[in-house]
Amino acid sequence: MTNDLPYGTTEAPRLAVCGEARLEVDPEIARIGITVSARGTDRRSALDDLTRRNNTVLELVKSYGEAVEKVETGAFSISPELTRHGRGERIRAYHGRVHITAELSDFTALGELTTRVADLDLIRVDGPWWALRPDSPSHGEARRQAVKEAVQRAREYAEALGTRLAALVELADLGAENPAPYGGPPPAAGGMRMAFAAEATEMAPPLDLEPQRQTVTAQVNARFTMHPPEL
Structure with missing residues (x-):
């Protein structure tokens, strides 16, 4: 009969x-997040300008x-700018925006691309946000180290009692035995935010962006039986 x-x-x-285990x-x-903006005196001109700017950014990326x-491509919006006119309001202009997200693995190209995009008219660039891929070998290595540490810790406890596992x-x-309620996705690891907005006429030098080290953690619970110690 087994003992539970x-x-x-x-x-x-x-x-x-x-x-x-904790790895760096x-x-x-x-x-990087790119916001393309446009402004026009009527809806059609704002939309045409936004389309042109959006295509320019996509071609560059x-x-x-x-x-x-x-x-x-994420959110798109075009909205009127209202202004007071006598007792009422009238539309002064239309503003359009498109949000684009680009993911890069070449960090040398990242600095150059960020600078070139930010150098365009009515463009905002946010980021970069550094991350690991979901299937990164680093996650597996952290788990392996966590298991090894659990075994080593258990052995040390057993040895302290004069016995062995x-x-x-x-x-x-x-948390696998008592999972916590889902509360939405975790924040991006190693998040770092910078913003650039430009209406420049001369080409700016490429940004030198230093990658931010990522922290990978793993934790496991382990239970062992050991030979009866002589106390």
């Missing part, structure tokens, strides 16, 4: 430990080829 009690028995005492690694990708891994009973990610 969390504290084990005198013949097979249980030992529970937590293994942790270089980022693999960087994202895509000209970097494989350095740009992903380009996505017998078997692994359970290995689980921290």
Whole structure:
């Protein structure tokens, strides 16, 4: 008959430990946000101007080829600017905006692209936000180190009692046994924000953007049985 009690028995005492790992690694990708703006005295002229500027930005971003891994268009808006006229209001102008997100893996191209985009009229650039890919080997390495640390910690506890480990009973990610309610996506790791807005006429030198190191963590709960110590 098996024993399911969390504290084990005198013949097979249980030992529970937590293994942790923390790595500092270089980022693999960087994202920038681009806001394209336009203004016109009527809706059609504002829309035409916005379309032209948007196409210019997309062509520039895509000209970097494989350095740009992903380009996505987000929110689009065109809205009137109202002004007081006597007792009422009238439309003074129309403002249009398009938001674009670009993801790059070549950080040398990132600095040059950021500068060139920010050098265009009525353009705002936010970022960069540094990150690792979801399938980055760094995540696996952190998990392996966390497991090794759990085993080493358990061995040290057993040795302190003059005995040794017998078997692994359970290995689980921290929180896997009692998962917390989902509260939305976590914040981007290593987030860093800068903003550029330009209406320049001369080409600016490329920005030297220093990648921000990323922190990768892993935690596991491990339970072992050990040979009965002689106390």
